[in-house]
Amino acid sequence: MIEVKSLQKTFGDVTALDSLTFSAPEGQITGLLGPNGAGKTTCLRTIYGLLKADSGEALIDGIDANKEPLEVRRKIGIFPDKFGLYERLTAREQVAYFAALHGMEGDTAAAAVEEVMRRLDMTAIADRRATGFSQGQRMKVALAQAIVHRPKHLILDEPSRGLDVMSTRILRDLLRELRDSGTSILFSSHVMQEVAALCDQVVVVAAGKVAAQGTPTELCEQTGESALEEAFVKIIGTDEGIAA
Numbered sequence: 403m404i405e406v407k408s409l410q411k412t413f414g415d416v417t418a419l420d421s422l423t424f425s426a427p428e429g430q431i432t433g434l435l436g437p438n439g440a441g442k443t444t445c446l447r448t449i450y451g452l453l454k455a456d457s458g459e460a461l462i463d464g465i466d467a468n469k470e471p472l473e474v475r476r477k478i479g480i481f482p483d484k485f486g487l488y489e490r491l492t493a494r495e496q497v498a499y500f501a502a503l504h505g506m507e508g509d510t511a512a513a514a515v516e517e518v519m520r521r522l523d524m525t526a527i528a529d530r531r532a533t534g535f536s537q538g539q540r541m542k543v544a545l546a547q548a549i550v551h552r553p554k555h556l557i558l559d560e561p562s563r564g565l566d567v568m569s570t571r572i573l574r575d576l577l578r579e580l581r582d583s584g585t586s587i588l589f590s591s592h593v594m595q596e597v598a599a600l601c602d603q604v605v606v607v608a609a610g611k612v613a614a615q616g617t618p619t620e621l622c623e624q625t626g627e628s629a630l631e632e633a634f635v636k637i638i639g640t641d642e643g644i645a646a
């Protein structure tokens with residue numbers, strides 16, 4: 403279980419998180435949906451220990467990443483908003499490096515690397531160096547790095563950015579498969595269709611607060627709308643910063 407409790411974070415005059423509270427249970431895909439600047443990235447960075455909140459807690463299975471970062475890192479896979487690849491390494495070497503960082507060795511590591519590359523349809527780029535990779539190819543390597551150690555919890559910041567239709571489908575199938583095998587998945591997005599298609603639970607964030615929470619159907623019922631897009635507009639009062 404990923405839990406966020408009364409998270410508060412300010413940057414100078416900007417309140418990025420304002421008593422943000424929600425949880426992402428195991429075996430579910432939870433979507434953080436909000437317009438640009440709502441606080442999604444700040445929230446995810448706090449959960450994986452890259453940022454320290456002014457107050458409140460972010461817990462993975464009850465453990466705070468700020469207090470026990472190594473313990474938390476073992477349990478989670480992270481697909482961050484910004485990531486860099488080692489340009490001189492091949493896709494396979496990058497993923498293998500992350501497997502090693504997570505303590506995987508020998509045949510187990512090699513099998514995990516092959517499996518994740520097959521699953522993400524990366525065979526054609528496996529032995530190419532990252533220099534010259536397209537945005538979508540880079541995204542796939544970053545995704546493979548995030549899941550090669552089969553984490554119990556997966557946190558993704560706008561995972562489908564830069565992916566073409568086929569790759570987006572591969573990503574969606576992968577997330578569903580991981581969900582069905584018990585992984586808790588928390589991802590941020592401002593793309594309505596993605597959230598509607600994938601999420602068991604949606605947490606609508608606006609101005610650092612939870613503006614509404616529920617299944618896509620419940621959000622529609624709560625607002626008396628038939629489409630999630632309309633429900634969302636009603637909840638936050640604008641469609642600015644949200645893509646259909």
Ligand SMILES: Nc1ncnc2c1ncn2[C@@H]1O[C@H](COP(=O)(O)OP(=O)(O)OP(=O)(O)O)[C@@H](O)[C@H]1O
Pocket residue numbers: 413416417418436437438439440441442443444445592
């Ligand atoms: N390092 C920082 N320094 C100053 N302000 C920041 C910093 N990080 C975030 N903010 C501000 O905090 C608020 C929340 O930003 P955040 O990136 O968490 O939003 P977001 O919901 O992820 O937006 P987007 O969809 O545009 O990525 C914004 O007003 C942003 O400008």
